[in-house]
Every structure is written in C-alpha cells, then in structure tokens.
Amino acid sequence: MKLFATSDIATSVRRAHVDFTHVLVNRGYTTIKPVFFRSILIADLPVYQWGFWKTATHGQHANWRKNGGVLIDEYAFSDKSGPADVLVFVECPMTMQRIVRSSQHIAEYTVIPRPHTWRVHEQCIDLRTPAVEQLQHLWRFCRGARMTDAELAEAADLPRQHVMYMRNSLKPAEEWVMKPRLQPEFAGFQAAWEWVGAGRSASKKVVREAGHRAAVKEMARLGHIALEKYQCYPTADPDWSRLEKKRADAIADLAAVRSLVQSLPDHLQA
Structure with a gap:
C-alpha cells in the first residue's frame, strides 16, 4: 500500500473519488485544538457519514458499501469500516x-x-504526557486532596485549560456534586432529576452506571441543576519513571510520524 501527503484534503478526496469507487475519510480528531474539516467542501459528492457505535448510521455504511462514494468515518481508527480503495x-x-x-x-x-x-x-504531548517536573509541581498541591481544576490551577499558577489535561496523568477519581435548581419540564430529564433529588454527590463512574451522565450534563448546561466537579487525588506517589517513559515514547512516536509525512510524495502531484 502506498502513502501520500497532501496540503488540500478536499481536493485529495475529489481526486480519489474520480479514480476509485470506495473512498474512506477518517474524520476522527485526536489533537486538542484541531482544525476541523469542512465537509461542505465535498458536499456535491455522494457522501455518507458513519460511526460504528451509532446504530442510526449503519444504513449509511451499507449504502456506501453498495453504491460506492465517500464514507466519512467519525472514529479515530478506520479499521472497523472494512475494505476501501483509498483512505484520506x-x-x-x-x-x-x-x-x-x-x-x-x-x-x-x-x-x-x-x-x-x-x-x-507538540502541545498535545506537553498536556497529555507532561514533563515529570511539571507533574511533580502539580503534585505538591494536589496529593491526597479533593479539589476542582480551578482550585488546582490557581494553586499551581497554571491555566485551567492546561490543568484539565495534565492532571489526568496523576489518576484522580472524579466526583460530581449535583444540586437541584429549577425542575425541568422535559420528560426525558425526569428520571435524572429524581435521581439527583435534594442533592447528590457521586463518582463520575456511578453517574454513568446509573444511566444519567448525559442528562445530568445537559440539565447543568440548561441551569436546572448546579454541577461541580471535584478531582480526588491519591496519596501514593505516581510511578514517575513510568510517566517519564510514556512522555519519551510519545515524543518519539510523533517524531516518526513527522519524518514519514515530510518524506512522502505529494498526492496531488503524483
């Protein structure tokens, strides 16, 4: 199988569609601040959209398989879609x-x-697999503590948006504190509203297992409940050497990808 690089995604999709019947577009995003692909740029093509976990889209996949065209895969890995001529x-x-x-x-x-x-x-690596020195700086303030991301960010003098990613390496357990405010009229929220009751604290895992995670988040967004998220940090020190190796591996992996992409021929000039 050949590999190409491109500076124009939409044009590459169009070229592949001219030459082949089944084109697969991987539209999964793994960076923190992605540049989103505007699918309107290929809207005149026979485009289907699919996520393997979305039952409602399975018909789209079947139609693409039968008729050909362009299938937009929403997952980060495109191995579940089956055979295709080209992947972009x-x-x-x-x-x-x-x-x-x-x-x-x-x-x-x-x-x-x-x-x-x-x-x-590079910023993804810095935030998802931070340097051990940065993690140890956070650890000084959060070891064994129960605190919000805002509290940790203030204590460590770091942007809250950065702390939200960096603290995951320290393996905190997330706790949701939910308090009722204004009862919703939408019937779909009633079960979650009754579950919250006069107020409830529960781990994120418990909320998910109770089947109310999406409803609780939406009720909080709409102002029906107040939702505060706390991170409960362990008291035992992390395995710093393991975290250091994880970061080194991520840096090496990205370097390999970068070297590969820079060496590839241009798809639109091939």
Whole structure:
C-alpha cells in the first residue's frame, strides 16, 4: 500500500473519488485544538457519514458499501469500516499506530495531511504526557486532596485549560456534586432529576452506571441543576519513571510520524 501527503484534503478526496469507487475519510480528531474539516467542501459528492457505535448510521455504511462514494468515518481508527480503495485522513495522526491500523484494509493508498505547523501536535504531548517536573509541581498541591481544576490551577499558577489535561496523568477519581435548581419540564430529564433529588454527590463512574451522565450534563448546561466537579487525588506517589517513559515514547512516536509525512510524495502531484 502506498502513502501520500497532501496540503488540500478536499481536493485529495475529489481526486480519489474520480479514480476509485470506495473512498474512506477518517474524520476522527485526536489533537486538542484541531482544525476541523469542512465537509461542505465535498458536499456535491455522494457522501455518507458513519460511526460504528451509532446504530442510526449503519444504513449509511451499507449504502456506501453498495453504491460506492465517500464514507466519512467519525472514529479515530478506520479499521472497523472494512475494505476501501483509498483512505484520506483529515488530521495528521499523532501516532504511527493510528496510520497502520487505519490503513490495514485499504487496497490502493492512504493520504495524510501535512500540518501547517507541528505546534498543535507538540502541545498535545506537553498536556497529555507532561514533563515529570511539571507533574511533580502539580503534585505538591494536589496529593491526597479533593479539589476542582480551578482550585488546582490557581494553586499551581497554571491555566485551567492546561490543568484539565495534565492532571489526568496523576489518576484522580472524579466526583460530581449535583444540586437541584429549577425542575425541568422535559420528560426525558425526569428520571435524572429524581435521581439527583435534594442533592447528590457521586463518582463520575456511578453517574454513568446509573444511566444519567448525559442528562445530568445537559440539565447543568440548561441551569436546572448546579454541577461541580471535584478531582480526588491519591496519596501514593505516581510511578514517575513510568510517566517519564510514556512522555519519551510519545515524543518519539510523533517524531516518526513527522519524518514519514515530510518524506512522502505529494498526492496531488503524483
């Protein structure tokens, strides 16, 4: 199987559609601040949209398989869609695994977009696999504590948006504190509203297992309940050497992807 790079995703999709019957577009995003692909740019083509976990879209996949065209896969890995002629990513992957796994059923070639800048990918590594020194700085304030992201951000003098990603390496358990405000009229919220009752604290896992996670979040967004999320941090020190290795592996993996993409021929000039 061949690999190409492109600076124009929509044009690459169009070219693939001219030459082949079944084109697969991977529209899964793994970076923190992705540049979203505007599917309107290929709206005149026979486009189908599919997510393997969305039962309502399974008919779209079947129609694409029967009629051909362009299937937009919403998942990060495109190995579940079955055979296709061409795969086009809308975002340059962070890892070689994503490229290899997504391409395993592709008959002709895969197209990977060239990032305008690699800074977005590098920032993902810095936030999802932070340097041990940064994690140890956070650990000074959160070890064994129950606190919100805003409280930790203020204590550590870091942006809250950064703390939300960085603290995941420290494996806190998330607790939701829910308090009623204004009873909703929508019948679909009633079960969750009654579950919250006069107020409830529960782990995120318990909320999910009770089947109310989506309803609770939506009621909070609409102002029916007040929702505060706390992170409960362990008291035992993390395995710093493991975290250091995880970061080194992520850096090496991105370097391999970058080297690959920079070496590939241009799809639109091939």
